[in-house]
Amino acid sequence: MQSHAQQLPIPAPVPVVVVGGGLAGLSAALYLARAGQSVVVYEQAQTLGGRARTQEKGGFFFNQGPHALYRAGAGSRVLAELGIDYTGKQPVAQGVAIYKDAAHPFPYSPLDVLTTPLFSWPEKVTFALLAARLGSGSIRPAPTLSYADWVATASSHQTVRDFLLALARVATYTNDPERVSAAAVVEQIRLALTANVLYLDGGWQGLVDGLRRAGADAGVRFVTDSRVVGLRLDASGAVTGLHLADGQTQEAGAVILTGSPQSVGEIVGPERMPVTPPPVRAAVLDVALRRLPDPTALFALSLDQPLYFSVHSASAQLAPAGGALLHVAKYLPTGESDGEADERLLTSLLDRVQPGWQAELIERRFLPHLTVTNALVAATDGGMSGRVDVDGLGIPGLAIAGDWVGPEGMLADAALSSARRAAQHISERLLVYAG
16 A cells, blocks of 8 residues: 655644544544554444444344354454454354245255255255355456356356355345356355354444444544535645534544445545445345244245345344344345335245244334445456555545445455555555654
């Protein structure tokens, strides 16, 4: 990463300002504060956390849709490096694959693959070999190859192809195989197969609270309910501060912007922004029950529809004793979707896997267009390596971070990895000034 040195040394009291109090912003702020910088975080909402916020109601912990932390992903490494503690468990391997309106035992293991009636014998052999290669990392598609094109060459069996497409949806939330990079999807599947994921006790709010406490201990100042609307630049085009919606100006030695491409563009000006792929979205039904009508039905994945069901409280501490917290989701295609029709579809799936659930209902929440990640990882852009990097807007003293930034990871892994890179970029810049 390159550093810019076009100004006089920045006086120590002038802070580094981080815009956005989600996982990326909180992590970047903590890295900078521990490196000795004065740091202020501005968050336009009244509370920190962004999409990682968890709502607690009556002992149930509602994430914003189904959240999972990849145990071998970049995000876990960043959290370990920052010393952020959390607890959780891997999903319980107990569920079904729904295909052509029939439910089959889900093949979690090589033995399951050989015994499930989902696959014919030739399909069992083909899929077992593919799964072994996916887990080993020996399959390395070109980043510019779409996942649909890779699947078309991976097997001649339609059931195997449909299972591979469903694996991609559940691992990446993306329902656009013609556009998403095969290399990015295959890497995400490898992470899932080799180390699985964790559902976190108490929801992802624990990560938010841990990062906030650690930041406060390191001297980070947090300003909530305050919106940044623009940059202040000097004659050379370098950042010297930020303009706030209330008309005030915050002086800054450097700035890290987090959030969506749209929110970053509103601050820097849309003419400075690269064209980014569309966001990845899901329609999600979050449900709290007094008890689970069928304790054996904990997971369902449809192979020929973009549907998912999982009881996260079967693994993590997300519900009071005897209760259940579950998620039903539709991975939305790129473009428009019908929220009312999607809710009916999700309710129908829940009726099928947990009949009688409505008699046990405590709380339900439908999120028709939940943004899962702010930009699809596109094959036409070269996959993850083609995403804009933290210094990619070319403004001295400015870095960006988020789940659409940098060459590493998808979902929260990308947000946390880019936060680390952004903090490093700004630290290197300030060190040049100090020198």
